[in-house]
Amino acid sequence: MRAKNLNVILHNMECKSEEWTIDNFHAKHRSGLKIWIGNGFLGYHIEKPKYQELGLIEKYKLHKKLQNLIKSKSFFYFFDSKFKKN
Numbered sequence: 001m002r003a004k005n006l007n008v009i010l011h012n013m014e015c016k017s018e019e020w021t022i023d024n025f026h027a028k029h030r031s032g033l034k035i036w037i038g039n040g041f042l043g044y045h046i047e048k049p050k051y052q053e054l055g056l057i058e059k060y061k062l063h064k065k066l067q068n069l070i071k072s073k074s075f076f077y078f079f080d081s082k083f084k085k086n
Contacts, residue, residue: 006054006058006061006062009029009033009035009062010061010062010065012029013065013066013068013069014065014068017069017072017073019031020069020073022037022066022069022070022073024038025037025038026038026047027066027069032048032049033046033048033049034046034047034048035047035062037066041059041060041063042059044059044062044063
């Protein structure tokens with residue numbers, strides 16, 4: 001994978017986190033991009049739209065952004081659920 005493509009994905013994770021969903025196995029973008037995260041840091045790869053392996057440095061960068069994305073999503077979930085009117 002080219003570093004330029006990964007930089008676009010990482011930038012999107014940072015700026016448009018609401019477009020991403022994360023479960024135990026995948027990080028999915030609303031455009032159809034699907035990243036396998038189930039096996040942890042060393043197992044990261046892009047599944048869709050085209051299978052692509054990542055280098056070690058690219059996996060590290062992706063790992064850092066995923067951790068930030070997970071933290072921001074859990075913060076917003078807590079905030080929304082705590083202050084939502086029933």
